Amino acid sequence: MTGDTLDRSEGATIFLDHVTKHYRSGGGVDDLTLSVGPGEVFGFLGPNGAGKTTVIRLILDLIRPDSGSIRVFGRDSRRDSVEIRRRLGYVPGELALYDRFTAREVLTHFAHLRGGLEWSKIATPAEQMQLDLDRPLRTMSKGNRQKVGLVAAFMGDPELLLLDEPTSGLDPLVQQQVHGEVRRAAAEGRTVFLSSHVLAEVGEVADRVGLIRNGRIIAVERVTELQHRALHQVDATFSSPEDESTFRSLPGVSTCTLTDHVLHLEVSGSLRPIVERLAATELTDLSIREPTLEELFLSFYEQPNA
Amino acid sequence: MREERRSLIGWVAGLLGFCVIMLSMYPTIRGNSGFAKLLDAYPEPLKKLFNLADYTTGAGYLRTEVFSFMAPLLIAIFAIIWGSDLIAGEEERRTIDLLLANPVTRRRMVIEKWLALLTGTVLLSASLELTLGLLGPAFKLHVGWGPLTAVVLGSGLFALAFGTLALAVGAATGSRAVARGVATMLAVATYLLSTLAQIVTWLRPVQPASLWYHALGTDPLSSGFHAGHLSILVLTTIVIVALAALGFERRDLAT
Ligand SMILES: Nc1ncnc2c1ncn2[C@@H]1O[C@H](COP(=O)(O)OP(=O)(O)OP(=O)(O)O)[C@@H](O)[C@H]1O
Ligand SMILES: [Mg+2]
Numbered sequence: 001m002t003g004d005t006l007d008r009s010e011g012a013t014i015f016l017d018h019v020t021k022h023y024r025s026g027g028g029v030d031d032l033t034l035s036v037g038p039g040e041v042f043g044f045l046g047p048n049g050a051g052k053t054t055v056i057r058l059i060l061d062l063i064r065p066d067s068g069s070i071r072v073f074g075r076d077s078r079r080d081s082v083e084i085r086r087r088l089g090y091v092p093g094e095l096a097l098y099d100r101f102t103a104r105e106v107l108t109h110f111a112h113l114r115g116g117l118e119w120s121k122i123a124t125p126a127e128q129m130q131l132d133l134d135r136p137l138r139t140m141s142k143g144n145r146q147k148v149g150l151v152a153a154f155m156g157d158p159e160l161l162l163l164d165e166p167t168s169g170l171d172p173l174v175q176q177q178v179h180g181e182v183r184r185a186a187a188e189g190r191t192v193f194l195s196s197h198v199l200a201e202v203g204e205v206a207d208r209v210g211l212i213r214n215g216r217i218i219a220v221e222r223v224t225e226l227q228h229r230a231l232h233q234v235d236a237t238f239s240s241p242e243d244e245s246t247f248r249s250l251p252g253v254s255t256c257t258l259t260d261h262v263l264h265l266e267v268s269g270s271l272r273p274i275v276e277r278l279a280a281t282e283l284t285d286l287s288i289r290e291p292t293l294e295e296l297f298l299s300f301y302e303q304p305n306a
Numbered sequence: 307m308r309e310e311r312r313s314l315i316g317w318v319a320g321l322l323g324f325c326v327i328m329l330s331m332y333p334t335i336r337g338n339s340g341f342a343k344l345l346d347a348y349p350e351p352l353k354k355l356f357n358l359a360d361y362t363t364g365a366g367y368l369r370t371e372v373f374s375f376m377a378p379l380l381i382a383i384f385a386i387i388w389g390s391d392l393i394a395g396e397e398e399r400r401t402i403d404l405l406l407a408n409p410v411t412r413r414r415m416v417i418e419k420w421l422a423l424l425t426g427t428v429l430l431s432a433s434l435e436l437t438l439g440l441l442g443p444a445f446k447l448h449v450g451w452g453p454l455t456a457v458v459l460g461s462g463l464f465a466l467a468f469g470t471l472a473l474a475v476g477a478a479t480g481s482r483a484v485a486r487g488v489a490t491m492l493a494v495a496t497y498l499l500s501t502l503a504q505i506v507t508w509l510r511p512v513q514p515a516s517l518w519y520h521a522l523g524t525d526p527l528s529s530g531f532h533a534g535h536l537s538i539l540v541l542t543t544i545v546i547v548a549l550a551a552l553g554f555e556r557r558d559l560a561t
Contacts, residue, residue, distance in 0.1 A: 023561060062406060063558040086409035096400035113408040152404065 012071070013038045013160055013191040014059060019068035021054055029054050029215040031068070036193055036208075038159075041186045043206030043223070044195040047293055051215040052195035053093045056164050059193075060090060072160070086114070089153035093164035093195070095146060099138040103131060103148045110152050122155045129177060143174045154181060161185055163194045167201060179205050199293055203227055211297065218300050227269075229299055230291045234265040236278060237285035250274055317384045318433045321377070326441065375497070377434060378461035378522060382493050385427050385469025390485035392419040393550075394476030397560040406559070416477060416551040423469050431462035449527065456526035463539040464521035468493040470546045478553030480560065493518075517542065 014036040022028035029051040036042040044052050057063045059070055061081040070077035072084045098106055103126070111117040126133055129147045137145060146166070153161060163182070167175040182192050182205045196202050202209050202223070209226050211218040221229070231254065244258035247265060250273045255266040267274055271288065278286065291299075393416065396402040406415070435458040439451055468489045476485035500519035503509040513519050520535040 057403070060403075060407060062403060063561060082409045082411055085407060088407070090404070090407035092400070092403040092407075094400055095404075097404065098401055110404070110408055113405075113410055115409070149404070153407075 011038070011074070012036060013040070013073060014042075014193060015071040016055070016058075017069045017071070019055075019058060019065045019070060021058060021063065021065050027051075027054075027215070029058075029212075032212075032215075032217055034210060034217060034220070036191060038191055039186065039189045040208060041182060041192040041194065041206045043202030043209040044193065044212060045197065045199065045202050045209050045293070046195075046212035047197055047297075049214075050197075050212045052197075052212060053164055054215075055212075056090075056093075056162050056193070056195060059162060060085065060088075087158055088160040088162060089155070089158040090162045091146075091149045091153045091164060091166045093168075095149045097137045097145060097148060100136065102134050102136055103140075103151075104133040106137065106148065107133070107152060107155065111155065114156055117156045121157075122151065125151050125154050125181075143170050146170055147174070147177075150178060150181065154185070157185075157188070157190070159190055161190065161192045161194075163192065165195055165197070167196070167198075175201070197293060199226075199230065199296060200290060203230075211300065213297055218297060226296075229268065230296055231266040231268050231299070232271060233287075233289045233291065234263070234267055234271075234274060235285075235287045235289075236263045236265075236281070236283060237261055238263070239282040239284050242281055247274075247277065250277060317380075317430055321380055321430060321434055322437050326437070378464050378518075379493070379497070381427065381430055381434070381461055381465035382468050383490070384430055385423060385465040386472040386486055386489045386493065388426055389423050389469035389472035390476045390482045390489065392423060392473050392476065393554065394480050394482040394485050397480040398482060400560055402560055412554050413551045416473075416547065416554050420470060420473060420547050420550070423473060424466060427462055427466045427469060431458050431465070434458055434461070453527045453530065456531045457522065459531070459536065460521040460526045460539075463536060463543070464493075464517060467517055467521075467539055467543045467546070470543050470550070474546050474550035474553065477550045478557070480557065 012035040014034070016032050016034040019032045020028070020030055022030075027049065032051075032055065034055075044055065046052050054063070058065055059072060059077060061077050061084075064078065072080075073087060075084055077084065107122050107126075108119075111119070111122060123133075126147075129151065131144060131147050131151065132140075137148065140148070146169070150166065153163065161182070167178050170178070179201070182194065185192055186205075186207075192205075194202070194206065203226070206223050208220065208222055210220045238261045241261065242258065242263065244256060244263075247253060247258065247263060248256040250267075252267045252269040252271075252273070253265055254268060255264070257264045265274065393402075396405060406412070435454055438447075438449075438458075439454050442448065471492065472485045472489035474485075475488045476482060479485065496516040496518040499509065500513060500516040500523045503513040503516070503519070513523065516523065517539060520532075520538045524532050524535055526532065
């Protein structure tokens with residue numbers, strides 16, 4: 001963990017202090033300490049079963065920690081839960097809606113529970129997402145139901161958004177819309193806590209990223225640092241011979257092998273020097289791939305303080 | 307909340323059907339001396355067990371066919387199924403995550419759910435009373451609104467108590483099946499206890515432990531309202547609501 005996350009409990013929007021939660025059947029999270037500042041988009045990145053949903057449901061007081069404490073807006077997550085929930089919006093990881101009702105009925109009901117929002121505040125985001133409000137939710141596609149969940153979370157412009165894998169199972173177009181909503185919220189100075197198991201998604205919207213696995217936080221880094229660490233895998237095939245050393249010496253290259261016209265590179269940081277060098281060759285095949293989540297996590301175990 | 311409106315209509319229809327069938331059979335029994343003689347031949351304990359006294363009069367017939375078992379238990383089953391679903395159902399369907407993301411205390415949720423249960427039970431009981439009261443005369447069955455109200459009130463409060471119990475067990479465990487099982491078992495047990503105590507003398511001292519006894523064991527159809535007995539039902543129900551809120555307050559939800 002980098003030092004700047006530890007001493008930011010003052011004024012933090014979310015502050016987890018040595019939080020432990022074990023489920024009876026095993027699993028859970030262990031001794032988590034984490035701080036998210038106001039106006040920040042925090043990406044919570046981890047594979048399936050890492051503990052992302054557990055943390056978000058702890059923040060919401062749907063489940064309670066075995067030990068440790070959680071403060072949201074500087075308030076105790078248990079004692080002041082209602083006041084906290086008044087100021088946040090939530091999209092659950094497993095979104096379940098009242099299937100027999102229409103989106104309009106459900107949203108109106110939630111607006112009522114939130115102390116009566118004007119309908120225009122709901123209608124506008126719904127229009128932006130091109131949502132048909134008058135169909136029973138049961139007949140809606142997964143993507144459209146997810147949009148209902150997003151409208152419910154975003155309505156009334158809450159100060160904090162807890163989004164648990166908000167784009168899982170959505171097509172790229174809807175994903176882009178969701179990312180757009182997240183950026184808009186951040187631009188208005190609101191805080192976003194977004195969980196994901198996709199590095200690219202977090203890289204696109206987050207300022208800072210927490211990596212979690214097996215219930216433990218492995219690292220918290222700025223996205224730019226993370227992208228620097230994220231080694232791109234470059235594979236190229238040439239029709240004419242090339243000199244290996246001219247690739248090895250390029251900035252950011254950490255691994256370089258060239259055998260039989262086939263080149264493999266691992267590159268951190270900017271890809272531009274590589275692409276420019278490749279442009280000067282007789283390329284027959286080229287692939288550039290982001291590291292998988294697994295490779296990213298491994299990089300932290302291999303060089304913990306890099 | 308408003309979700310169960312449709313199923314409530316189904317229950318009202320079912321209960322109405324049951325009443326109409328029972329009422330339509332009454333004219334064949336009313337004043338039938340042969341039937342009366344036949345019943346007289348029944349041994350005394352059986353008569354008590356099946357509530358056969360005055361079977362051929364209007365009140366007796368209603369007591370035996372409608373209120374000795376079927377109608378109160380039908381309303382109770384409705385209340386138990388609904389009560390078990392109100393909170394545990396939200397957890398099992400996982401809609402509780404979105405619901406409690408709103409600024410609503412868990413206590414308020416329990417109370418609002420219970421008010422929905424109360425409303426449903428009142429509506430169902432009222433439709434039972436109206437059916438019997440309005441259609442009864444058409445089948446020459448006259449019992450009067452007073453006695454009818456007394457017995458429907460007893461039935462409704464009995465059902466409400468066990469519907470509330472189902473709500474509470476659901477709130478404390480998150481499981482609809484457990485809630486239904488516990489509430490149904492206890493409802494049947496109190497019925498058996500109260501009924502058997504009429505023929506088994508050594509059970510009589512424990513009869514007051516049976517909610518059925520307080521609701522219907524005092525024969526409200528002929529003896530009218532018993533404020534004491536009914537207030538025991540009401541108090542028990544209120545205590546169960548409080549316990550439901552307490553149990554729900556301390557739990558990890560939908561885990
Ligand atoms: N209700 C539960 N009961 C028991 N164990 C649970 C429960 N929920 C989660 N777990 C366990 O806790 C661990 C963390 O689960 P969690 O749902 O928080 O992970 P996640 O990061 O959200 O995963 P995913 O990406 O699949 O949503 C897992 O090992 C999981 O099996
Ligand atoms: Mg999850």
